[in-house]
Amino acid sequence: MNAANELLTLQNLDITDTELYVRHGYPWAAWDLLRRQAPVFWYQRPRHEPFWAITKHEDIGYISRNPNLFSNTQILRLSDVETVRIGQRGRVRNANRYGGSPEDPPDFIFMDPPEHRQHRGAVSRHFTPRAMRRLEDHFADLADNYVSHFASVVVDEMTAKGELGVVDVVHELSAKLPVAAICEMAGVPEEDWEQIFRWTETLVGAGDAEFRRPGENQEQALRRSSGEWRRYNEDLVAQRMKDGFGADLLSTLMQSEIDGQKLTPREISSYLTLLVAAGNETTRNSTTGGIKVLLENPDQLERLIAKPELMPSAVEEILRWTSVVIQFQRTATEDLELRGQTIRKGESLVMWYPSANRDEDVFQDPYTFDIGRDPNDHFAFGGFGEHFCLGAHLARWEMRAIFHALLPVLPKLQLASEPELVAGSLHVGGIKRMLVRAAG
Amino acid sequence: MKAIVDHSLCEGHAKCMDNVPEVFEVREDDRSYTLLDEIPEELRAKVERAVQVCPRAAISLQG
Numbered sequence: 254m255n256a257a258n259e260l261l262t263l264q265n266l267d268i269t270d271t272e273l274y275v276r277h278g279y280p281w282a283a284w285d286l287l288r289r290q291a292p293v294f295w296y297q298r299p300r301h302e303p304f305w306a307i308t309k310h311e312d313i314g315y316i317s318r319n320p321n322l323f324s325n326t327q328i329l330r331l332s333d334v335e336t337v338r339i340g341q342r343g344r345v346r347n348a349n350r351y352g353g354s355p356e357d358p359p360d361f362i363f364m365d366p367p368e369h370r371q372h373r374g375a376v377s378r379h380f381t382p383r384a385m386r387r388l389e390d391h392f393a394d395l396a397d398n399y400v401s402h403f404a405s406v407v408v409d410e411m412t413a414k415g416e417l418g419v420v421d422v423v424h425e426l427s428a429k430l431p432v433a434a435i436c437e438m439a440g441v442p443e444e445d446w447e448q449i450f451r452w453t454e455t456l457v458g459a460g461d462a463e464f465r466r467p468g469e470n471q472e473q474a475l476r477r478s479s480g481e482w483r484r485y486n487e488d489l490v491a492q493r494m495k496d497g498f499g500a501d502l503l504s505t506l507m508q509s510e511i512d513g514q515k516l517t518p519r520e521i522s523s524y525l526t527l528l529v530a531a532g533n534e535t536t537r538n539s540t541t542g543g544i545k546v547l548l549e550n551p552d553q554l555e556r557l558i559a560k561p562e563l564m565p566s567a568v569e570e571i572l573r574w575t576s577v578v579i580q581f582q583r584t585a586t587e588d589l590e591l592r593g594q595t596i597r598k599g600e601s602l603v604m605w606y607p608s609a610n611r612d613e614d615v616f617q618d619p620y621t622f623d624i625g626r627d628p629n630d631h632f633a634f635g636g637f638g639e640h641f642c643l644g645a646h647l648a649r650w651e652m653r654a655i656f657h658a659l660l661p662v663l664p665k666l667q668l669a670s671e672p673e674l675v676a677g678s679l680h681v682g683g684i685k686r687m688l689v690r691a692a693g
Numbered sequence: 694m695k696a697i698v699d700h701s702l703c704e705g706h707a708k709c710m711d712n713v714p715e716v717f718e719v720r721e722d723d724r725s726y727t728l729l730d731e732i733p734e735e736l737r738a739k740v741e742r743a744v745q746v747c748p749r750a751a752i753s754l755q756g
Contacts, residue, residue, distance in 0.1 A: 630746060
């Protein structure tokens with residue numbers, strides 16, 4: 254829409270066209286302009302219901318801390334009108350098939366307090382720092398195995414091919430630990446991880462033909478993969494009933510009681526899907542983005558190699574820098590004022606997390622990648638409050654383990670392509686391929 | 694000044710304990726507890742920082 258030499262204005266900027274994301278990456282310049290000129294901006298464009306675009310860190314923080322004013326129960330992620338309709342038809346179909354109402358929350362992110370706290374609380378103890386420490390050694394072994402295979406087999410084969418040798422880090426490396434870690438926690442048998450990975454790819458990437466079967470449209474691909482996954486989860490539940498409960502998430506879900514009631518089979522399945530998909534589709538992309546930014550900033554890579562104790566802050570900076578989750582949406586529960594704008598009850602607000610993570614009022618030199626940045630109050634896991642990412646510690650732990658194991662390998666690599674983004678998703682900045690070759 | 698942790702929100706992310714171990718302690722139940730009833734003035738800035746960085750916005754200050 255916007256030619257390179259055309260002046261960007263509030264009237265012509267575009268932050269919702271997914272084709273622009275695929276071609277040019279995130280719309281940083283448009284978000285910068287919004288933060289400076291119209292941080293609470295009524296955004297009206299074809300193909301989307303209008304919404305308030307929220308781009309300042311402070312405002313996203315305010316919304317996140319006040320779930321009573323900004324509800325999750327209406328609509329949770331901004332999509333084009335066609336994708337919204339597909340979602341609505343899916344809810345109606347599920348209600349017809351499994352009982353309940355199309356208005357029922359598909360999973361607990363669609364709840365407000367107090368219900369949200371009860372349902373999230375059923376599983377939260379699996380994700381605390383204390384829980385992560387119990388898994389630490391085992392997961393460190395997993396990370397070492399994946400990286401050492403990558404380093405000794407994949408990189409060696411690639412190097413042997415000389416100029417022609419390239420490797421896709423997404424599939425050869427970034428994808429492996431997230432799916433293994435969350436599936437193991439969930440209690441999904443290893444022989445099914447590959448299948449689970451394909452379902453999560455389709456659920457997030459159904460807008461991209463590469464993640465559909467030949468002849469399928471977006472709706473058919475979503476229907477097939479969510480249906481197959483639901484049936485798989487039901488079998489898993491039946492199997493667990495037979496084998497007895499273990500220490501895994503599935504067993505916890507099956508034993509949880511909320512107000513004296515067990516979760517329904519549909520709730521168990523949808524929560525399992527939510528946790529596995531969320532654990533999978535985020536860390537993979539942060540890892541790939543982290544490899545890219547370290548290869549593009551050799552001074553920062555050298556600094557990290559010389560001072561590996563900077564790893565925790567380096568991971569926070571990678572999270573800020575990559576900002577993989579693009580937005581979540583809220584609905585105002587009453588008329589209110591935000592930065593002088595009057596927001597009416599029922600209107601939508603969309604929080605653009607990558608914009609918050611480049612907010613010059615919060616981050617000094619926000620466009621500088623600095624692995625020692627401190628403080629670093631990024632919103633890569635969402636704003637602080639009711640819906641802060643449950644898996645934040647898992648993601649941090651995985652990334653520390655992977656990058657720790659990768660440090661000796663990275664200087665031997667260089668980027669061979671720009672990351673290729675998953676088409677059609679306005680929710681997760683998915684990278685489907687990123688090629689590297691041996692450093693010359 | 695008092696610090697109050699809302700246990701319906703707190704799930705043991707432990708940012709408060711990382712920032713001010715003199716005031717906050719995360720226990721076996723994955724909840725943070727305050728160790729001091731009254732926050733001394735010299736810890737005020739650190740406690741305010743803990744409030745700001747709590748991932749669940751579970752800490753509030755009184756007085």
